[in-house]
Amino acid sequence: MARIGVFICHCGENISATVDCGRVAETIGKLKHVAYSTEYKYMCSDPGQTLIKDAIKEYKLTGIVVSACSPRMHEPTFRKAAAEAGLNPYLCEMANLREHCSWVHEKNDMTTEKAIDIVRILVEKVKINNALLPIKVPVTKTALVIGGGIAGIQSALDIANTGHKVILVERSPSIGGHMSQLSETFPTLDCSQCILTPRMVEVAQHPNITLYTYSEVESLDGFIGNFTVKIRKKARSIDEKDCTGCGLCTTKCPQKKIPNEFEEGMGFRPAIYTPFPQAVPNKPVIDREHCTYYIKGKCKVCEIVCPTKAIRFDQPDQILEIQIGAIVIATGFDIKRTDFFPEYGFGKYKDVIDGLQFERLASASGPTGGAILRPSDGVVPKNIVFVACAGSRDPAKGIAYCSKICCMYTAKHAMLYKHKVHEGKAHVFYMDIRSAGKNYDEFVRRAIEEDYVNYIRGRVSTIYECDGKLIVKGVDTLLGAQPLEIVADMVVLATAGVANSGAEELAQKLHVSYDSHKFFAEAHPKLKPVETNTAGIFLAGACQNPKDIPDSVSQASGAAVKVAALFSQNELTREPLVAFVNRCSPPLYSTCVGCFLCQSVCPYQAIEREEFKNRDGKTIKTVAKINEGLCQGCGTCVALCRSKSIDLHGYTNNQMYTEVMALLNVY
Amino acid sequence: MKIGIYPGCSLNGSARDYNESVFAIAKVFDIELVQIPDWNCCGATAAHNLNKELSLALPARILALAEQNGLDEVLVPCAACYSRLVVTQHELKVEPEIKNRIKKVIELDYRGTTKILNVIEWLDKYIIPGIEEKLVLPFKHKVACYYGCLLVRPNKVLNYDRSEDPQTMDEVMRKIGADPIYFPYKTECCGAGFSVSRTDIVSKLSGKIIEDAEHRGAEFMIVACPMCHSNLDMRRPDINQYFKTKFTLPILFVTQALGLAVGLSPKEVGLQRHFVPVNIDS
Incomplete structure (x- = not known):
């Protein structure tokens, strides 16, 4: 005889504000086979769990329904509590009263009625739940x-x-x-x-x-x-073992005018190249898209000059x-480039650059050797404007979030500029200065107070060229929203940080x-x-x-x-909520007829073939078998099985049917 | 071919030259422009500042009348009227409840099927495809194309051209032989409705637009809005006084430049009505 316990949680006020928890507990308590029904403010808290454990022991419960929030967060909590009280954890079910009822309905009688229905069907289900044992799988370390x-x-x-x-x-x-x-x-x-x-x-x-x-x-x-991961090792077109990284090939390559990605397009690199001198590994790679040999079929200068004969033109991807x-x-991550901004010229002004380009200009190993020179003509800019929040926090641009790093790096850029160009003027247009972090605000104050960077609170409406200068039109909102024009030699946009290219594709692969x-x-x-x-x-x-x-x-x-x-573990335990193919005594062995339609639809390649043999080693019957390590319990095979030979632990056909019948008040 | 036209108040008043040039071009290209019968005010700036329902009902009535008279396409040369009509059509499309209320207010059926064309769209669709054979006097001048605020905005509703750096008018001008200059002031504000109440603001804003165009060597400024035209042309004495200079840059409607290029006389396109003299060798 089933003895079910039901525990109604208020979830603070999340449930009790719209559902009459007392009435739910009382009504459920009157159901057949419900041995105990109660309510509590926070069922997930320590006293709440103790209440459950004590009730399981005291009323000798054979199954429990915790009616609270989504099982996503707390199902493990309550199943653990059940296990500690000696009940198989899979005899504990959760009724989701919060997401499925209280949060989405107004406070009235119908809401409480719905809550009662949700709990009731799970009471019926848990009566026929089976005790399940966790699955153990090994760990590749x-x-x-x-x-x-x-x-x-x-x-x-x-x-x-x-x-x-x-x-x-x-x-x-x-x-x-x-x-x-x-x-x-x-x-x-x-x-x-x-x-x-x-x-x-x-x-x-x-x-x-x-x-x-x-x-x-x-x-x-x-x-x-x-x-199991498959990695494509793209052809470097050199033998990494033979290559000593001497770099002779990179200096002799005749193709030298390829925009350098590492320098953010502000310098050039050859077709065979190492991205930067400190690269790890310090072995070059041939950019086949730009290499003369791959385009025209001849050149091979690198092969001729290589002292260790390490060039491999025909190397395949591995x-x-x-x-x-x-x-x-x-x-x-990546950043938005300047061509994202129509109001700042769609990237057509050479002296409007982005933050990473400024980093390269300021870097000792950069294209200018660390001198701040504007890209158009190599002149030191006397007046420089930094635009924070270029794209970020701008829903009209589709980027509503704060890119977080820009306030700090803009202050740093302005500071680096002032340290290198003492007589120069640096202006920063900002929305707010977000410099939360250890020693961060002090850093920004230093830029303002010690390096005399001119911080202007307001946004830049447009940037355009006039007589070789960049006219930056903005507004100073701290001076009564006065329109403001700055004639600048160079502008740095702190463009929004965005997801790296290929992130979506990788997410789907993984x-x-x-x-x-x-x-x-x-x-x-x-x-x-x-x-x-x-x-x-x-x-x-x-x-x-x-x-x-x-x-x-x-x-x-x-x-x-x-x-x-x-x-740190040698074995992992997995939830046993996986599919299984039924087994029965010989000569049938299983109702499975071995059609293996299930195999073709399983998204996880979890269905294997099992052969039954007689004493002579002859195969009598072949049936499907689920690899419990691979099965994710999606249930596709269950739906497809023509002979109803497959079922899902924890969500059997019978359990689902029972729930539906309970909802229709058959019981 | 028959296309509806909504002139609004200005084309019969301060922008008669615009009106004349539009009709003159249409004639050259065998297009019959039919005024929407019994048309009313579009609401202009006033209505949508005072009463949302009124600001939707006025343009809705115009569009309903166009539907009733079988005018599937309506040319709206004035950029401000165009904006009101297009915004209304959009609002009534996304909010059926308001649409039903407005239908009751105007006591007319409204389906929202009319295709509303601004002057650039109209030129692009009906004039430019046949321009080559009619082009007798290519407009070989450096021009600054000035779009103003309403022609390409709001972007979300119009989805026409790019609002920060529009190109469609430049393209039209290229087709008639002109050389559009790089002109960053192309969407800056001309002062708009302050034309009457705060001429000092108009003088400053419009003056800057003219100053930049002259500085970049433009021989003409091309506009597609009666309000912009009156601010840049009619208010020129105020502008010159404000800037203590003598800007001489003539302001042409896009249809005037195009009319001259297809051989219409200066008088036929209404050049004599300008305040700033237009000297053009033709």
Whole structure:
């Protein structure tokens, strides 16, 4: 005889404000087989859980229904409580009174009636629930880190230092990411390369890290602890073992006028190139799109000059298949380019540049050797305007969010400019100064008070050219919204930070959710900022939203700890809510007829063939079998099975039918 | 071919030259322009500042009359009238409830099927395709195309040209042999309705537009709005006084320049009505 306990939670006022919880508990308490029914303000709290545990023991309950919020957050909480009281956790069900009822309806009798219905059908279901045992799966203790910027580097090093193997994949020819392009970093003004390059070298030399640059993730299969990743190692067109990185080929390559990506288009590179002198690995790559040999079929100057004969023109892309247990996504961000702004000239004014271009101008290794020279004619700008919030916080531009890093880097840019051009004038147009962070506001004040940067609160309406100067029209909202015109030699737009190109495609390959701006989505905005909704896949850095270096590094270390925690176990337990093919005694063995239609629709390749043999080893019957490690419990095979031989643990056909019948008041 | 035309108040008043040039071109290209019978005021700036329902009812009545008279396409040369009509059509489309109320107010059926054309769209669709064979006097001059505020805005409703750096008028001018200059003031404010109440503001704003165009070597400024024209042309003495200079840049309606290019006389396109003398060798 079933003895069901029902626990109605008020969820503070989230449920009780519209649902009469007392009446729900009372009505449910009168149902057949309900041995105990009660209500409480916070069922998930410690006293709430104790109440459940005590009731299970006292009333010898055979199943419970916790009527509270969405099972997403607290189902594990209540199932654990049930288990601690000696009840199989899968005999605990949750009725979602909050999302399915109280939040979406007004306070009235019908709302309470609906709440009663929701609880009632689950009472009927839990009566026929089976006790289930968790599934154990092994863990492959190798991590995959995607993206070799500062977040990826930090994550890879932290995981590697716990003693686990790491595969680091970077799509460009070198690791380093945007940080390697920066000149100085706020708020200390230490040189970005000086703090980054030692870490890049550490990655290259770490015995636990395998580095694949110029490589991309091709596909991903499997599940937490047991992923299989395919990596496309794009042809570098050189033999990395033979190449010594002497760089002779790059100096002799006749094709020299290709816009340099690392210099943000402000310099040129040859067709065979290393992105920058401190690149890791310091081995060149042939850009086949621009290489004369690949275009015209002749040249091969690099092959002739190479002292170690390391050039391989016919090298194919390689596909590597690797078993891994966890993934850290650290694919970073990009910025909007100046051509995004019609009011600032659609990118047609050479002296209107973006923040990354200014970083290269200010960098000692940049195209000007660190001198601030305007791109159009190489003259030192005497009057420079910085426009913060170019695109950010502007719903009309489709970017409603704050890009977070711009206030700080704009202050830094203005400061660097003033340090290099003492007689120059720097103006900053801003909406608000958002400088929350350790020593951040002090840094901005320094720019204003010590370096005399002219901060103007207001937006820039338009920028146009007149007699070789840039006319910046804006408004000073602190001076009674006075229109303002500044005749500038150069303008730097702090353009909005956006998701990296290819983020959406990667998210789809990895089955990870992302937001409308193509930033990767965290599992919970506050309590699970490092996890994704896909178990075993974690986030680090600006691929989630624009972040500065300290935040990216902190999150990267957080992700590394999550991976290490996962790898501290030899076996993982999985929810047993998977499909199963029925088995019965010989000579039938199973009602499955072996049509394997299920195999063709299973999205997870979880359906295998099982053969029954007689004593002579002859196959008598072949039936389907579910690989419990791969099955995600989607139920597609159940719906498709023509002989009703497949069912889903926890959501059997019978259980679903019972719920529907309960709703129709059959019981 | 028959196309409806909504002249609004200015084309029969301060912008008669615009009206004359539009009709003159239409004649050259065998297009019959039919005035919407019993048309009323579009509401101009006043209505939508005072009463939303009124500001929708007035243009809705005009559009309903066009429908009733079988005019599927209506040319609206005045940029301000065009804006009111297009915005009304959009609002009534997205808010059926308001549409039903407005229908009761105007006591006419309204379906919202009329295609409303501004002057550039009209030229683009009906004149430019046949321009080559009619072009007798290519307008070989440096011109500054001035769009003003209403012709290409609001972007969300119009979805026509790019609001920050429009190009359609420049394209039309290129087709008649003109050389449109780089002109960053093309969508700056001319002072608009302050024409009457605050001439000092108009003098300053319009003056800057003219100053920049002259500075960049424009021989003519091309406009497609009666309000812009009157601010830039009629208010020229005030502008010159304000700037203590003598700007001589003539302001032409786009249809006037086009009319001259297809061989119409200065008088036929109404050049004699300008306040700033137009000296053109023809």
